[in-house]
Amino acid sequence: xxxxxxxxxxQRDKQIFSLYEVTRSIQKTIAERYKxxxxxxxxxxxxxxxxxxxxxxxELVEKRDGKVIAQIKANLWKSDYQRINARFLKVTKEHxxxxxxxxxxxSIHFDPAHGLCLRMLDIDPIFSLGELEKEKHESxxxxxxxxxxxxxxxxSLSLLPKRIAVISVETSKGYADYLKILQGNPWNYRVFNxxxxxxxxxxxxxxxxxxxxxxxxxVHQHFDAVAIIRGGGGxxxxxxxxxxQLAREIAMFPIPVFTGIGHSTNETVAEMVSFxxxxxxxxxxxxxxQHFHNFSEPLTNAARLVNTFAEDLLNRKQQQFANxxxxxxxxxxxxxxxxxxxxxxxxxxxYSKLLLAINTFRHSLRTTHETLNTxxxxxLQHQFDSIRQQKSMLGSNAxxxxxxxxxxxxxxxxxxxxxxxxxVLRRGFSITTDGNGRVxxxxxxxxxxxxxxxxxxxxxxxxxxxxxxxxxxxx
Amino acid sequence: xxxxxNYTDAFAELQQIVNEIESGEISVDVLSEKVKRAATLIGIxxxxxxxxxxxxxxxxxxxxxxxx
Numbered sequence: 001x002x003x004x005x006x007x008x009x010x011q012r013d014k015q016i017f018s019l020y021e022v023t024r025s026i027q028k029t030i031a032e033r034y035k036x037x038x039x040x041x042x043x044x045x046x047x048x049x050x051x052x053x054x055x056x057x058x059e060l061v062e063k064r065d066g067k068v069i070a071q072i073k074a075n076l077w078k079s080d081y082q083r084i085n086a087r088f089l090k091v092t093k094e095h096x097x098x099x100x101x102x103x104x105x106x107s108i109h110f111d112p113a114h115g116l117c118l119r120m121l122d123i124d125p126i127f128s129l130g131e132l133e134k135e136k137h138e139s140x141x142x143x144x145x146x147x148x149x150x151x152x153x154x155x156s157l158s159l160l161p162k163r164i165a166v167i168s169v170e171t172s173k174g175y176a177d178y179l180k181i182l183q184g185n186p187w188n189y190r191v192f193n194x195x196x197x198x199x200x201x202x203x204x205x206x207x208x209x210x211x212x213x214x215x216x217x218x219v220h221q222h223f224d225a226v227a228i229i230r231g232g233g234g235x236x237x238x239x240x241x242x243x244x245q246l247a248r249e250i251a252m253f254p255i256p257v258f259t260g261i262g263h264s265t266n267e268t269v270a271e272m273v274s275f276x277x278x279x280x281x282x283x284x285x286x287x288x289x290q291h292f293h294n295f296s297e298p299l300t301n302a303a304r305l306v307n308t309f310a311e312d313l314l315n316r317k318q319q320q321f322a323n324x325x326x327x328x329x330x331x332x333x334x335x336x337x338x339x340x341x342x343x344x345x346x347x348x349x350x351y352s353k354l355l356l357a358i359n360t361f362r363h364s365l366r367t368t369h370e371t372l373n374t375x376x377x378x379x380l381q382h383q384f385d386s387i388r389q390q391k392s393m394l395g396s397n398a399x400x401x402x403x404x405x406x407x408x409x410x411x412x413x414x415x416x417x418x419x420x421x422x423x424v425l426r427r428g429f430s431i432t433t434d435g436n437g438r439v440x441x442x443x444x445x446x447x448x449x450x451x452x453x454x455x456x457x458x459x460x461x462x463x464x465x466x467x468x469x470x471x472x473x474x475x
Numbered sequence: 476x477x478x479x480x481n482y483t484d485a486f487a488e489l490q491q492i493v494n495e496i497e498s499g500e501i502s503v504d505v506l507s508e509k510v511k512r513a514a515t516l517i518g519i520x521x522x523x524x525x526x527x528x529x530x531x532x533x534x535x536x537x538x539x540x541x542x543x
């Protein structure tokens with residue numbers, strides 16, 4: 001075949017071709033052999049899109065049990081790429097990217113300078129969509145089979161999810177929206193956010209997010225939750241979130257993982273297994289604030305309840321007390337009235353009895369008085385009569401007594417007259433006295449030479465004692 | 476986690492008091508004490524809503540420790 005297109009030299013019996021001749025020959029052969037284009041199924045290992053030229057040089061592989069069993073380079077020229085990618089994006093919501101399975105229309109080419117390659121003329125987006133869906137379903141089924149699907153959802157979230165590890169891009173619109181809602185909340189709720197920057201879309205998204213999840217996991221005790229926030233990406237590039245490894249890591253994460261990925265298509269697996277999936281980062285921020293509300297509201301209610309209750313209870317007790325006082329008053333008043341009536345009755349009865357007693361006594365007194373009067377009168381009368389009787393008796397006896405008495409007195413008078421010393425003296429008796437006038441009754445009272453006076457009836461003799469003799473001696 | 480436990484406990488205790496109040500289990504004798512306690516708990520919880528005690532440097536230090 002080579003002879004037909006080349007002019008080989010002959011040296012020492014050897015036919016020699018230049019490399020160009022050879023490659024030209026290959027080129028010709030292949031061009032003749034592969035005249036038409038054909039559909040090929042392969043994995044887009046690398047797209048190798050050069051943004052400067054706009055061309056792509058994809059690496060295509062086929063794997064079996066994880067091993068590459070076939071590979072080939074391909075060309076995707078700028079104009080083809082733009083057309084194909086636009087349609088692919090429209091159907092699959094994904095750019096043509098590394099790692100996806102594709103069905104493409106290709107022609108085979110050989111270029112002497114660049115070698116063998118497939119020229120990609122078209123890519124069937126429906127096939128890739130199916131493949132993406134298949135990957136998604138496989139992820140879900142595997143997680144379910146491993147009993148991990150609801151694992152993160154079953155964690156308990158802190159009462160206040162206020163320490164959030166955020167996986168996002170610092171400059172992304174989604175993260176800005178999220179922060180704006182949290183930081184601008186009018187209730188002065190404070191949420192601590194710490195950013196762990198990652199690529200949220202594109203070929204390296206899975207790897208990048210997994211890396212940050214790993215870092216957060218090592219310090220998860222500082223956080224209440226993880227928030228994966230993507231913004232501004234629209235519905236494109238979500239297939240990363242159907243990745244089994246990523247979804248598994250989220251499901252098994254030790255603290256709740258929130259997702260706010262921001263799209264309107266079907267939920268991705270990562271979102272399905274997350275503790276909470278918010279449609280947008282804004283909604284995620286609201287979800288967090290809602291927890292603050294849920295915490296704050298009972299506090300406000302409790303404060304109100306405690307106040308109201310304390311007031312009510314005091315009022316009620318006061319009312320009860322007032323009622324008791326009122327009741328007490330009524331009871332005591334009744335008792336007082338009752339006792340007062342009793343007292344009055346008793347008093348009345350007492351008074352009556354007293355009056356009766358007084359009257360009885362008075363009557364008895366009067367009777368006694370009358371009896372006494374009558375008694376006294378008759379007694380006095382009796383006494384009086386007795387006196388009068390005695391008086392009259394006394395009168396009749398008096399004259400007799402008087403006569404007797406007169407005679408007695410006359411007799412006595414006679415005796416007394418007889419005893420008068422003058423009469424005695426007249427009868428010859430005398431009275432001798434000493435110098436001092438004392439009556440001398442014994443001779444012993446006298447001494448010789450003493451002057452004595454002797455009274456006779458008609459005069460006195462003054463004599464001097466010459467001699468004294470006793471009658472007994474009889475001299 | 477200590478602070479979390481504190482406010483979580485405080486919240487739970489407050490709910491307990493509220494339940495007691497709502498079910499009429501509180502007598503006048505302990506009212507003053509309960510009201511005072513409730514006020515303290517509300518204070519702890521309210522403070523938690525509007526404050527952050529997290530220290531980024533500390534977290535970064537822990538991160539470094541785990542990565543080296």
